[in-house]
Amino acid sequence: MLSGILVDYYGSPTPLNQVSNVATPDGRTLSIQPWEKSMIGPIEQSIFAANLGLTPQNNGEMIIINVPALTEERRKSLVKQCKQLGEDAKVSLRSARHKAMDAVKKAVKNGYSEDAGKRREDEVQKMTNGFGDKVNQLITAKEKDIMTV
Numbered sequence: 001m002l003s004g005i006l007v008d009y010y011g012s013p014t015p016l017n018q019v020s021n022v023a024t025p026d027g028r029t030l031s032i033q034p035w036e037k038s039m040i041g042p043i044e045q046s047i048f049a050a051n052l053g054l055t056p057q058n059n060g061e062m063i064i065i066n067v068p069a070l071t072e073e074r075r076k077s078l079v080k081q082c083k084q085l086g087e088d089a090k091v092s093l094r095s096a097r098h099k100a101m102d103a104v105k106k107a108v109k110n111g112y113s114e115d116a117g118k119r120r121e122d123e124v125q126k127m128t129n130g131f132g133d134k135v136n137q138l139i140t141a142k143e144k145d146i147m148t149v
Helices: 037-049 072-109 114-147
Strands: 006-009 012-015 020-026 029-034 056-058 063-066
Touching: 006 037, 029 037, 037 056, 037 063, 072 114
Parallel strands: none
Antiparallel strands: 006 012, 020 029, 029 063, 056 063
């Protein structure tokens, strides 16, 4: 959850796990123990700036984050985000297919046989369809997992 957070460490952005120890005392709590007490403020600011919907609590020694239980609204939001990421994956697949098809067409123009080129295009299309189906299966499974209470 916190792996992408960068903390301003004496003027340079540094990953959170390089300026502190992040632990999970229980299933709903994260504790962040900075290696330097002066880093508590910048770590807190970085967590707020990341806009994760988490509120850090500073007790002077460490930062404690209580992770709230998922509400139905939040679950629906996560499902929507999951579908968006799946759609991005499909766009990437289509882009890769387009590049592969262009490479095959260019090879045919440069003397590669037309029949072999057509077979390669069919292989590329089958691979694209197969990976698209895998993305759909992953999205469906993750949606079911998120919505399960």
